[in-house]
Amino acid sequence: MSLRIEVLSGLGEKAPAAILVEAGGRRLLLDAGGALHPGQSMAWAEGLDVDAVLISHDHFDHIGGVSALPAELPLYCTPSVAAALPSGREWRALPERGQCRIAGIPVTTGQAGHSLGGVWLHLGVDGGVFYSGDACFESLLFPFDEPPPARAVLLDASYGRYDTPQTQCREAIAQRLSEPRVLPVSVSGRALEMALWLDAEAGRLGVSWNLDHACRAGLEALLRLPRTLRREGHDAAIRRLLDASRTDSPLLWLVEDRDDDPQEWPEHRLLHTGYLTPRRQRQRAAGEVDWWRWNVHLRLAHMRALMRQLGAGQVIPLFTTEAREVSESLMVATLPALSEVGSDAAG
């Protein structure tokens, strides 16, 4: 079967995710990302002709471009991700962990360890094509399922060659929690595990903390998921955390990321832990906000382990300015962003 992969967006920088895979004449779009900040190009969506779109998870840079696609285009995602679709958008269920066929192409999914209901995607064509979506091995709550072998890999390399273990990240953030802080977080992702961790840390430090309604709702949604979709041993702690009474003026706030501005929090200092938009990078450079990473993507050692698991021969490192360096570090050939890799393709 001929196979053609084209990264429409997400190559060479942190940019909206949109990947076209054409196999045996059928065309699938993997993710339909929206712009991460004003001015980022959405040209990938113009005039697009595909048989179906598959969404890995509900973060805006993977789902925010759905509104730019024809409403009649068949769209597949897991039920919890569907909650983030534009109102009224029709969708079909993608298994949270399992197999199906989409436009005649065998699709396997598994938990990606990154977000509520988020999956990786594996296409059973031409030795296997694996797309990690956003993935992480270090989540306290979200499991990562081992995928089937794949010859070609589209890899979440958001962190480039960065390789700091999450335990060190947590220690560094913990040292910054003794003064009034607001931590804006993605509700379906790091919010949930940070809530769990913050509860323990605040207790250890003897300081007050609270979470906003959106973060609370995210934890409640997590508890409604089938048990096998979250790591074991945390349910009781999450319930205790949700039942506890809390002050409305805590030292530490965990809040849904709404592009918060330092002026909105005069009593607190913003501590970001994820992707910084150019505006936030300027705020950080001016000393107005702080940033310390909480790992939610694959670091280098884990990219290496995943490539070994997959037995992959070729990789396209995505969402990074260090694609070439990552490929070299993984000692795997780089697949060009537009690739004809099928058995009946030239070369």
Ligand SMILES: [Zn+2]
């Ligand atoms: Zn994500």
